[in-house]
Amino acid sequence: MTNFLQYCLAGLSIGSIYALIAIGYTMVYGILRLINFAHGDIFMMAAYFMIFAMVDYAIPWYVSIVLVILVTIVLGVIIEKLAYKPLRTAPRMSIMISAIGVSYLLQNLATYLFSALPKQYPSIPMLNKTLHFGEVSTSLVTVLTPIVCIICVVALLALVKYTKVGMAMRAVSKDFDTAQLMGIQINNIISLTFVIGCGLAAVGSMLYFTPRPSVFPLAGSLPGLKCFIAAVFGGIGSIPGAVVGGLVVGVCETFMKAVGLSEFSDVFTFVLLVIVLMFKPTGLFGEKISEKV
Amino acid sequence: MEKKTKRICSVCAAAALLVLLILSYTATGTTSMLRSVLQLGAIYALAACSMNLLNGFTGLFSLGQAGFMAVGAYTFAVLTIPVNKKANVYYLYGVADGLKNLALPSWLGLIIAGLMAAAFAALIGAAVLRLKSDYFAIATLGFAEIVRICVASSPLARVTNGSLGLKNIPGFTDLGFIPAYFVPFIVVTVCLVVMFLLIDCSFGRAFKAIREDEIAAEAMGINLAKHKTLSFVISSFFAGIAGALLAMYLGAVQSTTFPLMLTYNILLIVVIGGMGSMTGSIIAAFLVIAAKEWWLRVLDVETYIGSFHVPFLRTGFRMVVFSIVLMVVVLFWRQGIMGQKEFSWDGIYNRIKSLKTRKKGANIEKANAGGGVNE
Numbered sequence: 001m002t003n004f005l006q007y008c009l010a011g012l013s014i015g016s017i018y019a020l021i022a023i024g025y026t027m028v029y030g031i032l033r034l035i036n037f038a039h040g041d042i043f044m045m046a047a048y049f050m051i052f053a054m055v056d057y058a059i060p061w062y063v064s065i066v067l068v069i070l071v072t073i074v075l076g077v078i079i080e081k082l083a084y085k086p087l088r089t090a091p092r093m094s095i096m097i098s099a100i101g102v103s104y105l106l107q108n109l110a111t112y113l114f115s116a117l118p119k120q121y122p123s124i125p126m127l128n129k130t131l132h133f134g135e136v137s138t139s140l141v142t143v144l145t146p147i148v149c150i151i152c153v154v155a156l157l158a159l160v161k162y163t164k165v166g167m168a169m170r171a172v173s174k175d176f177d178t179a180q181l182m183g184i185q186i187n188n189i190i191s192l193t194f195v196i197g198c199g200l201a202a203v204g205s206m207l208y209f210t211p212r213p214s215v216f217p218l219a220g221s222l223p224g225l226k227c228f229i230a231a232v233f234g235g236i237g238s239i240p241g242a243v244v245g246g247l248v249v250g251v252c253e254t255f256m257k258a259v260g261l262s263e264f265s266d267v268f269t270f271v272l273l274v275i276v277l278m279f280k281p282t283g284l285f286g287e288k289i290s291e292k293v
Numbered sequence: 294m295e296k297k298t299k300r301i302c303s304v305c306a307a308a309a310l311l312v313l314l315i316l317s318y319t320a321t322g323t324t325s326m327l328r329s330v331l332q333l334g335a336i337y338a339l340a341a342c343s344m345n346l347l348n349g350f351t352g353l354f355s356l357g358q359a360g361f362m363a364v365g366a367y368t369f370a371v372l373t374i375p376v377n378k379k380a381n382v383y384y385l386y387g388v389a390d391g392l393k394n395l396a397l398p399s400w401l402g403l404i405i406a407g408l409m410a411a412a413f414a415a416l417i418g419a420a421v422l423r424l425k426s427d428y429f430a431i432a433t434l435g436f437a438e439i440v441r442i443c444v445a446s447s448p449l450a451r452v453t454n455g456s457l458g459l460k461n462i463p464g465f466t467d468l469g470f471i472p473a474y475f476v477p478f479i480v481v482t483v484c485l486v487v488m489f490l491l492i493d494c495s496f497g498r499a500f501k502a503i504r505e506d507e508i509a510a511e512a513m514g515i516n517l518a519k520h521k522t523l524s525f526v527i528s529s530f531f532a533g534i535a536g537a538l539l540a541m542y543l544g545a546v547q548s549t550t551f552p553l554m555l556t557y558n559i560l561l562i563v564v565i566g567g568m569g570s571m572t573g574s575i576i577a578a579f580l581v582i583a584a585k586e587w588w589l590r591v592l593d594v595e596t597y598i599g600s601f602h603v604p605f606l607r608t609g610f611r612m613v614v615f616s617i618v619l620m621v622v623v624l625f626w627r628q629g630i631m632g633q634k635e636f637s638w639d640g641i642y643n644r645i646k647s648l649k650t651r652k653k654g655a656n657i658e659k660a661n662a663g664g665g666v667n668e
Contacts, residue, residue, distance in 0.1 A: 035427050086624055092426065093354055094627055097564055101623045104557050105616040112609035221553060225438070228431065263446045270435035277428050278420055 002135040007258045008251070013142040013207075015250020016149035020204035021227035022234070022242035023156065024197030030173040030237035031193050033092060037099040038079060040224015041106035042198055046072040046205035047121060047215040048114055054122035061124045069202040076198030077191055085187070103221075110217035118214035127210050145207045152200060153243055160239065165192065173237060222266065226253075229273040235286025244284060299638045318474050328474065330583050335481040336538045338578035341562040342488055342571050343531035348560070349568035349633075350492065351524040352504030353422075354430045358532055358559050360437030363551035364413050365406040365533025366540035367444055370459040371452055373402040378461040382454060389451040399463055403480065403537050410533025411526045413440075418525045422518070437556060445548035458547030462540050477538055484531050489571060491527065500524055504569070561619050565629050573631030585615055 021043055028036045049071050053064035083102045087095040127141040160166035171179040172189050180186050208223065209215055230249045234241025249269055256265040276283060314331070321327050340362060347355045376396045379388050397405070421432040444453040453459065465476040491497055499520045502510040511517050540546045558581075566577030592611040596603045622629065634640070 033427075035431065083620065083624065090627065093348075093568075094623070096354065096427065096430065097560065098620070098623050100557055100560065101616065101620045104554075104561070105613070105620055107554075108609065108612035108616045112607075112613045115609070218552075222438075225431075225434070229435070232428070232431065263442065267439050267442050270439050273435050274420060274432055277424050277432060281424065281428065 003258075005136045006138065007254050009136065009138055009142055011251035011254030012247065013145040013250075014254060015247035016146040017204045017208045017246075018223070018227050018230050018250045019149055019243040019246030020152060020200045020207075021223065022230040022246045023153070023239055024201050025228050026231040026234070026236055026239060026242040027169075027193045027197050029231065031169065031176075031190060032084065032095075034084065034095050034099060035228060036197075037096070037224075038083075038102040038106055039197065039201060040220035040222075040227070041103050041110075042072060042076055042079070042220070043201045043205045043208075043224060044110065044215065044217065044220025045075060045106060046198075046202040047209045047219065048110060048119075049202075050206060050209070051114075051119055051122060051215065061122075061126075065206065068206070069199050072202035072205075073195050073198045076194045076201075080191060080194045085190075107217050107221070114217065116217060118216040121209040121212065121215050124210065139211060141207060141210045148203065148207065149243075152203065153239070156196065156200075157239060165189070169193065226266070226269050229269055232273060232283055233276050235283030238283070238285040241283055241285035302638050314475070314478065318472065326587050330587050331579070332474075332477050332542060333586065334579040334582040335477050336535055336542060337559065337562060337582050338575045339481045339484055339538065340532060340535035340559050341566065341574040341578045342485060343528045343535060344559050345563045345566070345568065345571060345574045346488060346492075346500075346531070347524055347528040348563060349570070349574075350497065350504060351500040351521065352507075353521060353524065354426055355433040355525070355528070356430050356553075356556050356560070357433030357437045357529075359551040359553065359555040360433070360440040361410040361414065361529040361532035362536030362539065362555065363437070363440050363444060363546075363548070364410045365536030366546045366550070367453055367459070368409040368533070369402045369406040369537035369540050370462045370546055372397045372405060373399055373463050374459065374461055375463065382459060382461050383451070385457060386450040386455060392452065399466065399541070403534055406537035407530045407534040410536070411530040414526045414529030415522065418522050422521045422525060434553070434556070437551070437553065441548045441551055456548060458545060458550070460545035462544050462546065464541050464544055477542065480534070480538060484534060485571070485575070488527075488531065492571065496520070496523065501569075565619070565622050567629030567631035567633060569633035570629070570631035570635055572636040573629055573634075576630055585611070589615060 021039065024039050024042075025036060028034060028039070046068055049068045050064060053059045053067055054061060059067065079102055083098050084095060087098055127139070127144065129140045131138055131140055131143060160169060168179070168184045168189050169192070171182065171184060172186060176186070179189075209219075226249055227246065230245035231242045232245070233248060234243070234245030249272070252268060252272070253265045256262065256268050261268075317327055317331055340358065344355070344358050347353050371392060373396060374382055376394055379393065382388075417436055421429060421436070424432055443449060445456045447455060449455075465473040467473050468476055468479070471479070492500070499510070499515045502513065502515055503517065503520060503524075507517065536551075539550075543550065562577045562581050563574055565581060566573030566575070589611045592606055592614055593608050594606060596606050
């Protein structure tokens with residue numbers, strides 16, 4: 001029973017991180033119809049920024065966190081402006097290839113700048129404190145992760161639902177061209193999407209790497225893929241869907257590991273993707289898009 | 294241009310290429326960079342063409358190439374490792390009973406590797422081919438990752454040797470009087486010729502029709518499911534052979550030999566060559582491999598000119614430059630080297646003619662504007 005609770009907590013924790021990253025995928029896809037292959041690598045770059053801030057420049061952790069989020073957002077917006085904006089009218093395949101190119105570039109850049117050897121992630125002592133709930137013991141970050149996730153998601157949902165900008169975002173994701181005709185500044189909205197996505201990826205990156213030993217240039221690619229799958233599972237374009245998808249993927253993965261199938265936990269994620277796509281291609285909460293001839 | 298002249302040109306060009314290839318063999322030592330770049334280039338050309346058949350010609354954006362190459366490479370390796378070396382390879386897990394005394398000749402291994410990859414494609418194709426563009430890309434990518442995880446997993450350890458990978462894979466051997474060096478070129482040429490013939494026949498036209506407009510193609514009586522499956526299976530067959538050739542070239546395979554990065558590399562070759570142009574893919578494969586493995590190596594070495602330390606040059610810079618070049622191609626030169634066109638003598642002829650007229654300053658330049666490289 002204790003073990004079961006422990007696994008539940010771990011699954012919930014990793015699931016919340018996946019949810020945070022999946023939101024980035026789902027929002028970009030909702031607006032640009034683009035799988036942002038570089039998103040996982042932005043997540044990895046955020047981890048390196050943290051190492052830079054805390055280890056190389058010895059900035060205190062509370063300043064570092066803000067700085068890293070800002071720098072990651074800048075990186076995301078630059079990528080959008082340089083690599084995706086010129087291709088706005090191009091066929092979808094081109095922009096997808098551009099996204100793959102960015103991912104390739106970021107991985108190689110990280111290898112060049114920080115070397116391929118794993119680097120130790122700086123630990124924030126406060127976050128690694130061990131907590132005891134009855135017989136269940138866990139670190140603070142594991143408990144903190146779902147809470148941070150809930151706060152972020154609620155804030156984001158409020159933004160999308162109740163503010164003018166949020167309304168513009170919904171309009172753009174419904175119909176790109178019509179939204180433009182209604183006087184919405186498309187480029188600002190797209191940039192804002194990247195700001196939110198990358199900000200959440202930076203937060204997710206800190207929560208993800210704190211309990212893990214090291215960062216390496218390819219560290220972002222597999223979590224990135226899993227989070228995309230989570231987004232597809234929940235229905236791409238839907239924020240609550242991404243959260244549910246992230247939690248499902250995280251919890252399932254943890255339980256696969258718990259029963260001793262850790263080798264196949266990633267296989268399971270991909271199988272889940274194929275099954276979902278076969279039986280409900282729009283995901284759990286996705287809207288059906290009718291095809292125009 | 295007349296048909297006869299074209300034929301003469303083709304024969305001359307083929308002969309010239311052959312002479313150059315033989316020169317590359319006779320004029321260089323066994324450790325020459327040129328040799329390995331040409332061999333690897335040929336293998337990548339085959340992989341890129343097989344991807345192009347799917348992505349460029351049929352318009353199905355697949356990211357599973359590395360997975361099919363892994364299937365081919367592992368099938369080949371498992372079937373052809375010599376019996377007396379098996380104990381050495383499987384020293385940790387032991388070899389599966391059925392494989393103990395099995396060592397097929399290389400040519401048979403190559404064909405079975407291709408067929409195995411094709412069988413996998415047929416199996417998963419039934420499921421994933423129903424998916425639309427992006428979802429198809431992600432599902433195939435997922436397949437490639439599954440293959441990579443499975444070959445390194447413990448239940449298959451007695452076949453694929455887990456994460457240790459397989460070594461002692463037989464390399465290229467002399468083929469009668471033909472030296473081993475030429476074997477990959479022969480295999481790749483045969484495969485490419487088959488692919489060219491396929492594109493020129495009704496199947497190829499159907500593939501292109503599907504690429505241009507699925508609904509219109511269906512209205513014209515093209516069986517979508519059948520042709521998509523066919524394209525997927527054929528593409529995977531050749532990807533499997535390319536994987537097997539890579540295994541022969543490397544002599545050892547591991548699950549890490551076929552990362553997502555490999556798919557990206559091949560995709561970028563296809564993009565540089567032009568999506569929908571086989572000749573483009575072939576040219577790009579040799580260019581990219583030569584640049585990556587040979588010409589740009591200087592960028593990875595710290596250099597001093599006199600006492601001046603050249604900035605930026607250290608390990609990894611090559612790949613950064615390479616990826617920036619690729620981004621530039623993707624952003625500003627989207628049609629790549631050949632666009633959707635194939636190499637043809639008419640194209641060259643028209644281009645030379647238009648150059649001549651331009652020199653004369655004649656106004657008839659516009660008349661030739663449609664020239665350039667023709668399909």
